[in-house]
């Protein structure tokens with residue numbers, strides 16, 4: 001094996017693998033990427049060159065390519081290469097195309113044995129993959145997941161921009177708790193204690209009184225020691241807030257958003273869905289989504305699913321799992337007990353309930369949201385009732401003095417939704433570098 005590496009020099013990529021088709025047969029092109037797989041049959045070597053869009057077969061036959069290229073083509077998994085070659089239509093090659101190289105440069109070599117399988121023939125254990133995440137992310141499976149994620153984020157932004165939303169960016173370092181004292185990561189802010197934000201909640205409410213319809217896609221931090229397949233300590237959340245609106249407007253906007261984003265993913269990322277075998281599962285949902293009141297769900301869980309639950313209890317995982325077998329699509333659970341909702345959620349006319357909702361997909365909660373309290377006195381009272389100190393929320397409460405409009409909003413956990421859209425078993429797969437109680441590296 002030649003250990004000498006080549007320089008990139010003046011060679012530059014002319015095409016990505018996705019641009020190579022029989023339409024350009026005969027043309028000279030330059031491809032760059034990594035060796036996903038290779039076979040050496042003596043006088044004939046096959047290399048699968050992979051880039052960010054997919055892969056192409058490079059065929060290196062003694063006597064057809066130069067001796068120099070033939071000898072150099074002693075490659076290992078994930079070696080980084082750039083090559084010049086001609087495109088040749090060849091029915092038996094994947095995609096009906098192969099590349100015959102005229103020049104090959106090896107830009108970086110890998111160790112003989114990689115820590116995880118990169119050929120796609122097997123999937124290594126997730127923890128091992130996460131330990132070597134930058135390498136792991138290069139797998140075709142991960143490329144499909146994160147192309148879908150990219151499309152989801154782009155489609156969310158486009159949908160919201162075309163519906164008069166303004167994108168906001170709110171601070172992630174905060175001076176006091178957002179929704180109550182728990183689940184916060186304290187940090188040192190010079191000589192003071194500060195926190196990593198748990199939610200954009202208060203800022204999005206304030207900004208709904210400025211830009212009327214606002215959204216943000218940003219990280220939030222949850223110091224929850226949950227070891228489940230749906231909890232992370234750093235989450236990426238779509239926050240939405242709408243002024244001159246109540247919960248019913250948010251329910252409608254959210255289901256339209258979900259519908260349009262899935263439509264876009266199907267239009268632009270069908271190959272990725274197919275790669276993940278999700279083309280028949282991540283389908284356009286029917287809108288409007290079914291709406292069930294919390295009380296109806298509790299009733300269903302008690303009677304049909306046989307799990308005893310009382311009004312006022314949060315729904316335990318076991319019950320959600322069973323519920324997901326019963327209700328497999330997207331659906332809303334509305335009017336949660338006021339008692340278990342945060343201070344900013346409006347109480348219903350019947351004080352037992354609140355103007356709140358969750359969006360569910362099967363067993364998994366994707367969002368929380370609701371109508372907010374916009375009257376300062378009521379909000380101050382609600383803080384007290386929930387055992388919080390209004391003094392700590394002084395600057396937030398002040399903004400309610402200046403004509404705060406009625407408003408409502410929602411927060412959607414992006415990784416949870418990607419887990420659903422991509423059919424993943426563990427939320428950590430939906431994040432490039434997940435943070436959990438056990439994982440702070442890489």
Ligand code: AMO
Nearest residue numbers: 199201222231232366367368369409410411413416
């Ligand atoms: P909530 O705390 O329910 O609501 O968070 C909103 C959504 O974020 C996701 N999520 C999580 N995902 C992974 N790991 C976690 N530890 C985690 N915690 C939450 C879920 C959840 O539905 N301020 C409100 C939103 C609002 O009322 O607008 C809030 O933060 O998908």
